[in-house]
Amino acid sequence: MAPLAIRTWQVLEENHPGDRLNRVVDGALLGLILLSVLATVLGTVPAFAAACARPLAVIEALSMLVFSAEYLARLWAAPVDPRYRGAVRGRLRYAVTPMALVDLLAVLPFYLPVFGIGVFARALRMLRIFRLLKVARYMRAVYVMGQVARAKREELLVAAVALLVLLVAASSLMFFVEHEVQPEAFSSIPATMWWAVATVTTVGYGDVYPQTGLGRLLGACVAVLGIGFFALPTAILGSGYAEAFARGRTPACCPHCGRMAEP
Numbered sequence: 001m002a003p004l005a006i007r008t009w010q011v012l013e014e015n016h017p018g019d020r021l022n023r024v025v026d027g028a029l030l031g032l033i034l035l036s037v038l039a040t041v042l043g044t045v046p047a048f049a050a051a052c053a054r055p056l057a058v059i060e061a062l063s064m065l066v067f068s069a070e071y072l073a074r075l076w077a078a079p080v081d082p083r084y085r086g087a088v089r090g091r092l093r094y095a096v097t098p099m100a101l102v103d104l105l106a107v108l109p110f111y112l113p114v115f116g117i118g119v120f121a122r123a124l125r126m127l128r129i130f131r132l133l134k135v136a137r138y139m140r141a142v143y144v145m146g147q148v149a150r151a152k153r154e155e156l157l158v159a160a161v162a163l164l165v166l167l168v169a170a171s172s173l174m175f176f177v178e179h180e181v182q183p184e185a186f187s188s189i190p191a192t193m194w195w196a197v198a199t200v201t202t203v204g205y206g207d208v209y210p211q212t213g214l215g216r217l218l219g220a221c222v223a224v225l226g227i228g229f230f231a232l233p234t235a236i237l238g239s240g241y242a243e244a245f246a247r248g249r250t251p252a253c254c255p256h257c258g259r260m261a262e263p
Contacts, residue, residue: 008073009080029070033134036063064110067134071103102134148240159232163200166229170196170222177215200226 011022039059043049049056075091084090094100149156171193178186185208186192195208199222210219 005077006080009077012070012074012077013081029066029134032063032066035059039063060110064107067103067107071100071107074100074103099134106134144241144244148237148244151243152236152240155236156233159229159236162232163229166222166225167193167196167200170200170218173218174210174215174222177212177218178210181211181215196222199223200229202226202230 010016010019011025014022016022036059039056042052043056075095078084078094079086079090081094084094086093095104168189171189174195175186175189175192178192186195195210198205198208199219202223210216
């Protein structure tokens with residue numbers, strides 16, 4: 001590979017503490033990401049958008065230019081990594097990686113209307129908020145979070161399935177208990193699931209609630225169980241972070257199964 005491609009890959013993808021150019025580029029890109037997301041958010045305020053139309057347009061154009069160049073540079077230099085070896089196939093493999101797709105989503109809303117795909121132009125413009133996901137490239141803590149979630153994915157999946165079972169069971173029981181008393185509020189099990197979600201998450205909006213004694217008892221039990229079920233992912237991730245910090249802040253994962261290696 002050409003030295004320029006190797007250096008480009010090192011600056012954009014690899015994290016070397018002693019590489020000053022790497023730190024400068026990461027800092028500049030992180031600042032531009034936050035600035036562009038802030039501009040997108042403030043641009044939805046009519047008064048601000050009217051008063052600052054020109055600066056917002058400049059920020060959008062600058063971010064599009066930089067993010068497009070960054071994406072193309074990463075794609076061009078991808079074959080430097082042995083995982084993406086090959087002029088065409090290697091770049092295609094890199095293009096479908098999660099972070100490369102995030103990079104693509106960050107610039108795609110700008111180009112689709114240019115090619116005449118403007119039916120959902122307003123919705124596509126709001127996809128610019130995906131640029132915030134690019135922060136994961138430049139913050140080590142976000143990287144550790146992703147590694148911990150990947151290493152604990154089986155435990156998290158079990159917790160999610162258990163929560164789904166609780167939602168379905170609670171919705172079914174509450175439907176049979178309250179349907180005759182409140183046929184509109186609890187018209188079906190899928191409709192009752194809104195109450196189950198609000199109760200399990202302990203939000204309790206109050207728009208739908210049981211009126212019978214048995215229904216209120218069931219609702220209280222579901223609310224208490226919901227607290228316990230939501231503590232499961234917290235405990236799982238907490239243990240994962242403890243293991244990660246015990247290994248020097250970066251979890252060692254098996255490249256084949258993704259599980260954390262035993263110390």
